[in-house]
Amino acid sequence: MCGICCSVSFSVEHFSKDLKEDLLYNLSRRGPSSSKQLLKSSVSYQCVFSGHVLHLRGVLTAQPVEGEREDVFLWNGEVFSGIKVEAEENDTQIMFNYLSSCKNESDILSLFSKVQGPWSFMYYQASSHHLWFGRDFFGRRSLLWHFSNLDKSFCLSSVGPQIPGEASQWQEVPASGIFRTDLKSASISKSVVLKLYPWQSVSGENVIKECVNSLIQVSADLPTFVSVVANEAGLHLKDPVVPLNRTLRQAPLEMPRGTIISVPPTRETLQMFLTDRHMKEVVQQFLEVLSLAVQRRVSCLPRDTNLTPSAALEMGARRANVAVLFSGGVDSMVLAALADLHIPLDEPIDLLNVAFATKEKTVLAGFNQKRKNQKSRYETPSKESSGDDATGGGDGGVDRRFGVPDRVTGRAGLKELQAANPSRIWNFVEINVSLEELQELRRARIRHLVQPLDTVLDDSIGCAVWFAARGAGWLVAHGDTGSYRSSAKVVLSGIGADEQLAGYSRHRVRFQTHGMEGLIKEIEMELGRISSRNLGRDDRVIGDHGKEARFPFLDENVVSFLNSLPVWEKADLTLPRGIGEKLILRLAAVELGLTTSALLPKRAMQFGSRIAKMEKNHEKASDKCERLKSFP
Structure with missing residues (x-):
């Protein structure tokens, strides 16, 4: 589990190397094992990535993770199934390895469709200036966003700040799918376009309707310089669960013979x-x-595996x-x-x-x-x-x-x-x-x-x-x-x-x-x-x-x-x-x-x-x- 954050600025006068102190403090409480910050600058935009890790699995992997092509990955999740992660491996590094090998949008969506477990993430592709982010199907990991009208900037974070009045300006990123935005285009147009890759619906005929409903819902509370649109290719994530059985019972339930429902029941x-x-x-x-x-x-x-048998028997030793x-x-x-x-x-x-x-x-x-x-x-x-x-x-x-x-x-x-x-x-x-x-x-x-x-x-x-x-x-x-x-x-x-x-x-x-x-x-x-x-x-x-x-x-x-x-x-x-x-x-x-x-x-x-x-x-x-x- 981690505290992850990415702050994006488009105007040079608002560029900053650090996040606000109270936001950093709230993030660090979530990840006491490791804290790290990374700055990525382009001519027209700047990204400050901040990762705070709670070490639970494999080798401690500090975040943000940066690749050879200067891609950046922040992961707040657990891979319990779907893709292979050995007991001694760290799922953050495994996920980044898979992402780094993805050749296109479909590969990225295929990867996240396979992952079973809770997650939220941010993934910056340096060569294309694309920033991907999102939450799992059920939204089991928190992810918030905040858009500033003042300088047309925005921030993604596991948790908001404590400054009175400011915390209420943050909203939860809907668990409608995965979002992608082009930071270079946003810096030129002074508008942020979020492309949504929604979870696929039950039947093909409902995909468009569900996607439109998602877009309307997501766009409702966003400022005017931010828009949410469907991705041009019509790509979707695959639902991780089967549809709900809607069968209606035709005959009343036959109780087992001899059953007497007592009150209170026994x-x-x-x-x-x-x-x-x-x-x-x-x-x-x-x-x-x-x-x-x-x-x-x-x-x-991580478990106490080196205690002697006698020590393990003592109350509270483990x-x-x-x-x-x-x-x-x-x-x-x-x-x-x-x-x-x-x-x-x-x-x-x-x-x-x-x-x-x-x-x-x-x-x-x-x-x-x-x-x-x-x-x-x-x-x-x-x-x-x-x-x-x-x-x-x-x-x-x-x-x-x-x-x-x-x-x-x-x-x-x-x-x-x-x-x-x-x-x-x-x-x-x-x-x-x-x-x-x-x-x-x-x-x-x-x-x-x-x-x-x-x-x-x-x-x-x-x-x-x-x-x-x-x-x-x-x-x-x-x-x-x-x-x-x-x-x-x-x-x-x-x-x-x-x-x-x-x-x-x-x-x-x-x-x-x-x-x-x-x-x-x-x-x-x-x-x-x-x-x-x-x-x-x-x-x-x-x-x-x-x-x-x-x-x-x-x-x-x-x-x-x-x-x-x-x-x-x-x-x-x-x-x-x-x-x-x-x-x-x-x-x-x-x-x-x-x-x-x-x-x-x-x-x-x-x-x-x-x-x-x-x-x-x-x-x-x-x-x-x-x-x-x-x-x-």
């Missing part, structure tokens, strides 16, 4: 579905493809390399259980569980002052660490302000995982956030990362994910409570499960009002807008800690498998909550040996963590959020 209810041979086979196939997606995301990481955003719900439980299959057994897994202080009167039941002050074997948080001493957790002393629903289900989920694999060290990290800390760090850091998104929902989710990913909190182990900060550089997120498997309440409403056809359209819309609604924001927020967000449910093979299924094999909303939504995932959880968590109804993060109750209780999620605004 694990036995789910097990009855698995007596159907076809359903069991589908669930097994889903588990296989999802398990492989998790494996690809937790492997090939660092966790992988963490899970963990609520104890079925999404995060399945990810944790699958990660357990693929991570070395002597390596801990961090379960990051965030809670925001509720307004009830604080009662510390039997909290042990001696335990609070004792030296623990864990790292002591810095001043910006979550919570004061009074927020320390543990079964022996619970601050009731943080007894939020996700904390309760998280602790229950921890017990399930411990029972499933008692040999694993499961680090359940209780991250407690007070109102004062939320307000201070939202103002200092989070609001700049959430922008250009600006709703109450963006505020709630952005803040919750930022604190969770930071991983600074309390760890309870062997009866001791210690302050702890997660060292994991990879953070697994369950995003994509609800969108594909009808997990939200709006899916049930749509099904009740418009039937199966309406539900299919809702699922299609959810996946279509996930790049602009969620993923850029989450990448910026998690990346701010020098960590990389990984989304197994959005693996191309997982999405293709789920898209190939008729909707009723993924979710059946004629069944009650806790069974019908995300049915296939609940059945997968049962197959993995999970118990209570397989039946938990969907609870949105902003409600489970109680951040939605901390400040203004009567806001709508879609309202513009005043707290995110930057004031001069």
Whole structure:
């Protein structure tokens, strides 16, 4: 994961060798392993490239990468499949090698059509003065652009600046395809023409319509000196996933014989579905493809391989390399259980569980002052660490302000995982956030990362994910409570499960009002807008800690498998909550040996963590959020 940036100027009086200090600082937080800047000047334009690398794979490769022909490449991505990258190789260098061998536009598009994994990139071809850039199909990596009317310049960056008022001028680069612009022509005409190479649509007859819609959408918020046009050759990227199965069920679902849907539902209810041979086979196939997606995301990481066996047995001797955003719900439980299959057994897994202080009167039941002050074997948080001493957790002393629903289900989920694999060290990290800390760090850091998104929902989710990913909190182990900060550089997120498997309440409403056809359209819309609604924001927020967000449910093979299924094999909303939504995932959880968590109804993060109750209780999620605004 990296922070990448390219600043382009067309007027000599505005040429600068450096980026603004606050933008460089935000980029460097994303890539603490290496920072490098490169200047490329022509007679009529100048490019400043800046790369900041978080080293996770192969040999550390500083960015920007420059070739013999003075081409420049910046890559913020992971190649999980599609093109071959050996375990000891670095995908940045492999991608640049492939790009350098491309002879034309078609070769470049063919390359990016093959890559499976999250990415955003910038590629400068010196000989042709062309600058290519874009994001992957789902927009799993952030990329922003900013166009200045003053000097007709523009900037591309993983993250925006912190200067009040300026951050709001940046917008997300749409995940509509790949863009190319001719910098030499732009410098002469004083206008920037962005040529779009869109993702190919489902059928040939829709390509033109989809391309026109993309152009209209992309052009809407751009200044007059910038235009977006279709590439002259009509070239496209190939969709990385199969189309959504739109088959409508002709006959009502036949329940397995003897099935009685109890309220509340039981694990036995789910097990009855698995007596159907076809359903069991589908669930097994889903588990296989999802398990492989998790494996690809937790492997090939720098690990402590030189510790002695005795040292490895000591508590805390091995660092966790992988963490899970963990609520104890079925999404995060399945990810944790699958990660357990693929991570070395002597390596801990961090379960990051965030809670925001509720307004009830604080009662510390039997909290042990001696335990609070004792030296623990864990790292002591810095001043910006979550919570004061009074927020320390543990079964022996619970601050009731943080007894939020996700904390309760998280602790229950921890017990399930411990029972499933008692040999694993499961680090359940209780991250407690007070109102004062939320307000201070939202103002200092989070609001700049959430922008250009600006709703109450963006505020709630952005803040919750930022604190969770930071991983600074309390760890309870062997009866001791210690302050702890997660060292994991990879953070697994369950995003994509609800969108594909009808997990939200709006899916049930749509099904009740418009039937199966309406539900299919809702699922299609959810996946279509996930790049602009969620993923850029989450990448910026998690990346701010020098960590990389990984989304197994959005693996191309997982999405293709789920898209190939008729909707009723993924979710059946004629069944009650806790069974019908995300049915296939609940059945997968049962197959993995999970118990209570397989039946938990969907609870949105902003409600489970109680951040939605901390400040203004009567806001709508879609309202513009005043707290995110930057004031001069």
